[in-house]
Amino acid sequence: MPKVTIDGREIDAPEGVNLIQAAERAGIEIPHYCYHPGLSIVGNCRMCLVEVEKAPKLQIACNTRVADGMVVHTKSERTIRAQKAVLEFLLINHPIDCPVCDQAGECKLQDYYMDYDAQASRFPLGKKNKKGKAIDVGSGVMLDQERCVLCARCTRFFDEITHTSELAIFQRGDHCEVDTYPGHKVDNKYAGNVVDICPVGALTEKDFRFRMRVWYLHRTPSVCAGCERGCSIDVYHHRGRIYRYKPRHNPAVNGYWMCDEGRHGFPALQNETRLTAPLVQDKDRLVPEGWAPALRRLASRILESGNAHGANSIGAVIGAQSTNEEAFALKHLMLDTLGSERVATVSWSPAGASGDDELLLRANKNPNTRGLAALGLPAHGLDALADAVAAGELKILIVMRADLVRMLGEEEFVRRFGALDYMVVLDTDANETCQMANQVLPIAAYPEIEGSFTNFQGRVQRLHQAFPPPGQALPAIEALARLGHALDGGARPSAAKDVFAQMADAEAGFRGLTLEALGPDGAELTGLRP
């Protein structure tokens, strides 16, 4: 490993890394705009100029690879002068819209100005170049050309990552501006990423702008549930509401990016249709009740049926939207508590959903299909359940996170499952299946729980609770633990880490893993690991 000395500190840096990365390893920040580890190096912003001993000119850190014995100064007089100079140049034609700019608070121009410049402007306000503002470039991206620092991150993203090249830089000199080609717009399933990588407020998200000042937002690391890729994300929320998702770097899963479908997936989690109390059928209506009566009612129906028709008169459908822990808990309840083998899974994607592509998107819109398989649950099995209903063997169905009515259509659902005695649905929203249920138990959506998903590559990734579920909704594993208790009086773990531990004991695929040790990048299922 080459040894470099940065600001007097000797650093072992892996071969091939640049000075920005090497400095970062030692906790030294070299400010930069155009450099992005997921894109090619253009070296145009000049913010990263540093003094490298033996080089006559200052060198751009982004384009300087470490070499053994290199001595670098990031705080020398010459470096500081260059940093101040670049910031002064950047601000000459900058509109300084901070009070009305959505980027304020997470803007690299603001931040670096405070950290590296902090001097009064020598450029008269009235002489700034005027360019386009609030331009809707398409795909939910808004462009402000005056705020742009022309770092070419956005253009490189469309050139190098999506290969669609919708944005380009036009004109020359200080008339340069980012724009779309005449008559064309950004039309791209990954467009939101340019908003993330834009270091300033030049590119903002149409849906997010003016909705929340970023300094009020809390960030919780999580996993996108939009498809079986399971991109690592950060959930940004405030007082129990999500305002945006952003991709979180995970080299094993999504790199630096996420798709727009996933990015814009969260409003579905905070719809009016969210369930906030257990419901029970009262003639042709569902009426709310408390958890205790709800679980008592359900337990007695189950026990009655078991006694009268045997354990296999009770069945369960586990949707691939369920977490590993939820699926394990319900499987455990069915097999071990009730002794029923009638468990099916559902991994359903709506018609017309996007297919696999070369970057991230997967046709399977379920985050945990692979996790259900790793738990030894059958893929599908709905037909067997329907046959058992038809044969009069299956009487009670527990449905967790699977909207069977939407999936099958009402007619088909009634044809297959209409003869059931009783159906209970555990879900987040009052969907069509709930309308057909005898009982509904409200459960937490994934930003509201601890847990894990296993993506299609077999990588187990961790969810963190951003905020508690609404109303009386409970994490599904807690609801199932309470149901178990109501059934047999026994105690069951209801914390995700404990359910995970139980699962790691019982299931070969999860052996040796713990929820806590998954880490930000997740970990591979046992058997996939070398």
Added chain:
Amino acid sequence: MERILTRWLDIPDLRRLDVYEAHGGYKALRKALFDMKPEEIINEVKASNLRGRGGAAFPTGVKWSFIPKDSKKPVYVCCNADESEPGTFANRYQLENDPHGIIEGILITCRAVGAHTCYVYLRGEFNLQKRRLDEAIAEARAKGYVGPDVMGSGFGVEIYTHRGAGAYICGEETGLLESLEGKRAYPRNRPPFPAIQGAFGCPTVVNNVETLTNVPHIITRGADWYKSIGPEKSPGPKLFCLSGHVNKPGLYELPMGYPLKDLIYEVGGGILGGKKLKGVIPGGSSFPVFTAEEAVKVAMDFDSVRAAGSLMGTAGVMVMNEDTCMVDALKTIAHFYHHESCGQCTPCREGCGWIEKLLTDLEAGRGRMEDLEILIDAATNMEGNTVCVLADSLSMPVKSFVPKYRDEFEAHVRLGRCPFRDVHGEPAEKSHAAAAAAR
């Protein structure tokens, strides 16, 4: 002195292949192909101390020797005919009048570095020049000098001509390569240098038209002959583009090291209107200005001009007489670089515009004394901090004009107008004439 690079002045129709050959044309190529190994060509050019005429004065043979000898990728030669430096107009005459001299230089260079393809990048406005060059290439191809088997040697060279769309930055060698590849002419960060990763990611030599036209003469007459012209470290015949306030502006071929004073007063016939000399930019607009006192002491070769505090660049000598408003002159220069900055890197993109705005205000009498310091500061902050040296090309004039003609800059601030104009904004000279007429 014998004319070497401007033989068309002595030989009518030199641009025609038969005439060119009748005057010894393509003998150097024959020699390079059949009597010399590529290594020997490079060594001869190295020994000649030929230095690049495109502006940077880099030793040509040394540049060629950077091309990897066992390159697995093809090697390219690019002839830089983008000639856009203000006050520079040598290549255009060469293209019009001596295209075979350029082609022969290209072919020998290709042989030396093992290239089978040369791209000639011409500035967008070079319509006639491209036609002349294309005609000459067609003639040479018909004769078997360009094509798959040059002179039956088994060595093939194809030459393509490409016209830019009119941007100064396309002359910067890496901007040229980007443009050639069909992209925006954004200069590249170095390393990698073109010799390792040039056109299409392959080893590439970029040489100026004039540089290449020296090559056949060096091959025919030898490095020692070449070095005997002018100073040994910066030798050779040189094309000087003389413009501005001289009686006989134009293109002159003179030996390197020729006194600037003689260029202006002898060759150029002295200052227009018998006025006094105020300043000279010796190398195109990109370099520090010489005051009259400095100018008359300078010899025009790369090292002497550098020693005197400027650079010879393209040898575009721009002469300014005593009536020139130096604030206005610098403003005009700033306007050019502001207009031509590719806008890629921050200091140049923003600095050039800032400097032009400051100078516009100063020239119009709206400036402040502190603007002079800001000018120097902004110029200093651009210098050396950018991807290419276009930023330095404005920085150097600013940092020489302001201190050398500081009294003029200050007068603009003090008077609140240009001292070379009257209160109505008319040039002072004109208003004198008007006043005389009124009397």
